Amino acid sequence: MSRRDVDQEPRPPGLRGATRVLLERELDLAWGGGGGPLLACGFFVCLTAILPLAAGGDPRTLGPVAGGVAWLALALASLLSLERLFERDMEDGALDLLTLGHLALEQVVLIKALAQWIAIGLPLALTAPVAALALDLPASLTPLVALTALIGGAGFAFTGALGAALALGAKRGGLLIAVVVLPLFIPPVVFGAGALERAGSGQPVGPALALLCAYVLFAAVVAPFAGAAAVRNAQG
């Protein structure tokens, strides 16, 4: 091997390449093994089906709470696959490799959260309008349900990733994630369900949507740093 060949060893994939590879890997893992999105959507539908059975199927009682129930189910269904988000990579050593890789750990957390949003939040956002319709929400509100569920899903993904990172190495991690993360899920539920309620009573939805977006942006800034700190601590 000549000196020249050594100099021209394959360039490491740039930041953009590494980001794409990681995102694809995360999506493959989410879509491929275990059917995460299907599981989340199935859980969502089950929760939706239980409400009319528990509270009675009268449209007059179901209609007013349809949006709220859709949001409750959304928050709970978003919890489902969080436990595997870091735990799996921690167990097989992939997380250590990711720490050594080109990407900062903050970026890894951000990308994992984005993948969680695309793999779980997006299918849920498509399921939510159907569930809301089944609960007698006016059909005119369904686009808004999908939109708020899509934005809120990003918030769930970011704070959820933070909770998953915090619970690394804990006993009964899944349950712990729920206790840690659900209080953080309260603002998007308030703003998201609030937007639906305001739209239902003919008020402008702009303020609620703006607050929802503000929450998501805030979570997008805080979660990668806090999550990376938690992951480093668990590896420590």
Place this chain on the structure above:
Amino acid sequence: MFGLSNPQRFMAFTGPLTPVLWGLAAVLLGVGAWLSFTVPADYQQGDTVRIMFVHVPAATLGLGAYAALGVSSFFALVFRHALADAAARAAALPGAAFTALALFTGSLWGQPMWGTWWVWDARLTSVLVLFLFYLGYMALRASIDDEQKAGRAAAVLGLVGLINLPIVKFSVDWWNTLHQPASFLTPGSSGLDPVYLPPFLTMMAAYGMLFAALWLTAIRTEIRRRRVMTLRARLAQEA
């Protein structure tokens, strides 16, 4: 101030201080209770106004304890200081208790005043979320075996939870709620009838002393517990 971050000096300094705080808290609580029961009843609220002297300080200290937890978490996380970690841990349980007391007495007060035990208004809900943060903090700490890792993970959560504090504080100003807006220390507002100031301020001071005493005692206990753990580990190594 920062000289006290040495556990040895901290123990020496707080040793005589803690009983004084406990004594002050007991005296102030006694005087405050006596004052609370002897002020005249409110022309509007009747005797239920006395709930205020338990409720408002408890809510204030519930928030204050979380601030203490958050600041301690910051120092524990950034400077990796064991004493700060002990302080954060020690603030959680008293803080949760004060918050629970505020929720409970608020409920007792709400029933005669608003005709309901509970409403989902912004102040009540955000205080409930504060309580949930305390629970989450303690649950996270308890469920990670490695104490150092548990402490640091909990510190991250404690810092994130600080976001809730301004929401609780300003919830009554930002949203139109059933809960009355801040009336004390608000320029321009008619505020509290001066008759109620002595018991109110005494109870505030009493709760403050009580929290300080509880907090210091818990930190001292935590330091001793860690010493015992270290000694045990050393003994086990030698054996």
